[in-house]
Amino acid sequence: MNIALRILLFLIVFFLLTILMQIGGLVLLLALPVFSLIQKKYHKRITRNILNIAGFLIIYFIASIIIVPKLAPIFGRVPLPAFRNSNVQPLTLWTCILNRHYVKPELFEVVKDTAKKMSEKDAEVIIAYLDANFPFKDGFPLFPHLSHSDGEKLDLAFFYKSEINKKVVYGKASSWIGYGVFEGPQPGEYDAPRNCIAKGYWQYDMAKYLVWNPRRLELDEDKTKEMIRYFTANKSINKVFLEPHLKSRLNLKSEKIRFHGCRAVRHDDHVHIQL
Numbered sequence: 001m002n003i004a005l006r007i008l009l010f011l012i013v014f015f016l017l018t019i020l021m022q023i024g025g026l027v028l029l030l031a032l033p034v035f036s037l038i039q040k041k042y043h044k045r046i047t048r049n050i051l052n053i054a055g056f057l058i059i060y061f062i063a064s065i066i067i068v069p070k071l072a073p074i075f076g077r078v079p080l081p082a083f084r085n086s087n088v089q090p091l092t093l094w095t096c097i098l099n100r101h102y103v104k105p106e107l108f109e110v111v112k113d114t115a116k117k118m119s120e121k122d123a124e125v126i127i128a129y130l131d132a133n134f135p136f137k138d139g140f141p142l143f144p145h146l147s148h149s150d151g152e153k154l155d156l157a158f159f160y161k162s163e164i165n166k167k168v169v170y171g172k173a174s175s176w177i178g179y180g181v182f183e184g185p186q187p188g189e190y191d192a193p194r195n196c197i198a199k200g201y202w203q204y205d206m207a208k209y210l211v212w213n214p215r216r217l218e219l220d221e222d223k224t225k226e227m228i229r230y231f232t233a234n235k236s237i238n239k240v241f242l243e244p245h246l247k248s249r250l251n252l253k254s255e256k257i258r259f260h261g262c263r264a265v266r267h268d269d270h271v272h273i274q275l
C-alpha cells in the first residue's frame with residue numbers, strides 16, 4: 001500500500017475511534033511504537049494485523065479500566081456502575097466498553113436515589129441506562145447525541161414486561177441497545193413522529209435502522225411512569241425528554257417533561273434526563 005493511502009487510512013481510523021469512544025484515537029497514537037515493533041519482528045501480514053489489533057485492545061482496556069476512571073473526576077465526571085451487582089446497570093456492557101457511561105456526580109446521585117426509592121417496593125429493580133457522556137472535556141459530544149457533551153445528560157431504557165406472563169423483565173429492553181424499537185402513537189394519540197417526518201426531518205426515526213431483531217417485550221407502563229415521576233420530582237433534574245403521546249398515555253403532568261423538537265430523534269424508545 002502506498003504511503004499516502006496508509007496515512008489516509010490511519011486518519012480515518014483515528015477519527016472513527018475518537019468519535020465512537022473518545023480515547024480510542026489517542027490510544028491508537030500511543031500504540032504506534034508497539035505497531036512498529038510488531039512490523040520489525042513479524043513478516044506475515046496476517047500475524048502483524050492480529051498482533052496490532054491485540055496491542056491496541058490491551059492498551060485501550062488498561063487505559064479504560066485503570067487510568068480513565070482516575071482522571072475523569074478532574075473533569076467533574078464519574079463512571080456509572082458497569083457490573084451486574086447494582087440497581088443501576090448498563091443495558092449493554094458496550095456502553096461501558098466504549099467509555100460512554102460518565103456523568104457528573106450530581107446526576108449519579110439522582111439515578112442512585114431513584115433506584116433506592118424504587119427498590120423499596122421491589123428490591124430486584126434495575127434501572128438500565130443507555131448512552132451518558134464521555135469522561136473528558138465539556139463540549140465534546142457523544143456521537144450521535146450532540147447534547148450529551150457536558151456530563152449532565154443521560155438516556156435510560158424504559159421498563160418492559162414479558163408478553164407471555166406479563167412479569168417485569170429487568171435489565172432488558174425490546175432493543176438490545178435500548179434505541180430503535182418505538183412505543184409508537186396509538187390511534188387518537190398525537191403523532192409527533194409523523195409530523196416531524198412530514199416537515200422534512202428525515203433523521204427523526206433513523207434509530208429504527210439500528211435494530212433488526214427486536215425482543216418481543218411489552219412496555220411496563222406503571223414502572224416506567226414510576227421511574228419518570230421520581231426523576232421529575234428530583235430538584236436536581238431540570239428537563240426530561242419523552243415523546244408527547246407517551247407523556248399523555250402515562251398521565252405524566254410535570255412541566256419538566258418537554259418535547260425535544262423535530263431536530264432531535266424519537267424519544268418513545270427511551271427517556272432522556274438532564275440536570
Ligand SMILES: [Zn+2]
Pocket residue numbers: 145148153154155272273
Ligand atoms: Zn439523550
